[in-house]
Amino acid sequence: MNLFRSLVILLLPLCLMGQTKKDNIKIIGKIDGKIPDIIEYTLPINGIDFFGFTDSVQPDAAGNFQINLPLNKTAFIDLSNKYKSFGTLIAEPGMTYKVYINTEAPENKFRIESQNQKGQSLYNQIPNRSMIVGGHFELETKSYIKDSIPSEIKHKLEKSKQTELEGFKQLLKDKIISKNFYNLVQTDRDYFYKGAQGSLAFINYLNSAYKENKLSPAQYKELWADIFQSNPVTNPELLSSPWFYFYVENYLRYKELIIEGIDIASLQEFNKQGLIHTHNIANAKKYLSGPQLEYYFAAYLYYEAINKNYEKELIALFEQFKKEYPASTYTHFLEPVIIPILAFHKKQEEPLNEKIKFIDNAANINSVKETIKGLNGKLFYVDIWATWCGPCKAEFKDNAKLYQLLKSKNITMVYISIDKENREAQWREMSHFYNLEGNHIRANEKLDADLRNLYGNPSLAIPWHFLTDENGNIIKKNLSGPSDIENLAKQLNEN
Incomplete structure (x- = not known):
């Protein structure tokens, strides 16, 4: 999420409940349980509610926080941390709300005290109220x-x-x-x-x-x-x-596929050429205008950027957005998610880490056993991932601890990507960008099928980590990733 300012934390007397300044709202919060580093909240710019357009506040040591916002129309405000929703507030101008968040209780995790608290409670019982809650x-x-x-x-x-x-x-x-x-x-x-x-x-x-x-x-x-x-x-x-x-996205699909009659093969060709995002924005401009187009353009860039596919095309589109909307409120939400894409492409100019090794003759390797037998080592920690897998890439931030642990136990690192052939270049670029030290192979169809067979389900859930012996026989089928290094250490000690 985007972090731009921390609001002053004040624990106000409970008697301040009620009305506040017209065209403003006040949220007085209290957190029980584990206190997160920040509380993120969607900013109701022009009344909108998009999970990417957020600000944040830092709770104090006792879990208290306060948010003051200008608001001239009734709007949704989602409170979250790292894309995990605590709850949704339906905010009305001039109101003060007391919000209670319990980060550990299985029930009653989010409670609002206000004049309309029954309505707030009822809305938060809706399971599909936003994408951020899994709907x-x-x-x-x-x-x-x-x-x-x-x-x-x-x-x-x-x-x-x-x-x-x-x-x-x-x-x-x-x-x-x-x-x-x-x-x-x-x-x-x-x-x-x-x-x-x-x-x-x-x-x-x-x-x-x-x-x-x-x-x-x-x-x-x-x-x-x-x-x-x-x-x-x-x-x-x-x-x-x-x-x-998402509603506008569906509308644009309808216009393109049904009204214009463009087929999927044509869209796939745009994708191969690295022009699919440019095409999608051009299509949006045919059917949207004014605030709807500005909002959709910004939301599209944000949504695609956080997928961390690092398409260079998004950089050019961001520059285009700034040119077309020089005074847009959305620009500063986009900058933090575009910066990693710039860093990604700058990284490609650097020489490849010699510890990153792409396995030779990969097209002819059809099983995990064949993959492992061609490598030197006694034990192998295998990471099954893909360039499109967000949770896979989230694990990589803790790789320094992983490599240290594996080295201490003389275990060799192997990365197997299940990306299709059309993502070959992106797979190599991401291996470079994330500095994935170890042996790399992108699975062909037979190796992919072998992995799914070993997993025990055609729907392979990744990231998947397992341990094999020198012959490629799986010793431990399910291991923790580097983000849970302490548990992984325990699992490896049991071997």
Whole structure:
């Protein structure tokens, strides 16, 4: 997340609950349990809520923190730490909120005291309220993926939405929440379920290539088109929903794949040429304008940059964004995620660490045993990873401790990437950038199949770490990664 300023920490008397300065809000927080280094919170710029546009505050030793923000319209504010959500506040101008966070309790981890606290509690019980809590359009569509009647799909989605809104309707009737509070929740839920409908149409479009679609082309096209008639992307209220970016992304897919008739093969060609992001932004400019385009452009750059694929193309697009929006509020959120991409490409100019060794004749190595038998050593710590795997790359920051531990036990390091052939260059570049000392091989189809067989499931979850003997026989099937070096040391001591 982006860290730009630390707010002064004040433990205020509890009697300060209530109203605060008009067009401002105040959040008085208390953390129980393990106190994180920072609390990150989404900044409601123009009322938006995007997980990447954040500021932060540092709790004091007792777990107290305070946030003061300008706010001129009701908005969502997500509180989190390193993309792990604590909860969501529905903030209204002029209000003061007391927030209690328990980082260790299995239940009641997030509680808000305010005039509308029943509404706050009800909203935080919604499991799909934002991507940062693990919700997404695609997850919602799992309940409807086998349905083949569009009218029934729409009925089920509408029923799910209305079920979520029932409690808020009663709170509005009882005057426990305001009309603005209710309208924000209603718009958000409406766009979420319409987004799920669009996602289901997209999945059927993709499945049609394999004749696995449950809806006919005419049906999924109609289902897809329907949502943008009732819920247009130009609605200014959509900007306040955490689903804005993903809803617009679905809209642009519809325009490109259905209206323009561009096929997947053409998009894959853009990807091969290293121009897919440039193409996607150009496509967005055809259908978006004003605040929607500026927000989408910025959110797109942020979302792609944090995937840490380090595409050089994103640097040029960031420069383009700054030129087109010289006074954009979003620019300083983008700079911290673009800087690592610049560093990545600068690193490629340096000579390769001699301890990084790419295995010869890799195309003819079809199993883990064949991989290991060609190397010198008695024991081998094997890391299965891929350039597109965020958790895999997150482990690399602790590699210095890993290499020290392996050296002390005379264990040889082996990295096996399951990247496809079209990511060969990126695989080598990332091995260089992360300074991955050890033996490297990118799995061909047979080695990939061998790994999945050894794992025991065709869906291989990575990162996966295991220990083999000198013949490639697995001695320990599941080992900790370098981020849990103490447990890994215990596991290796048991050998």
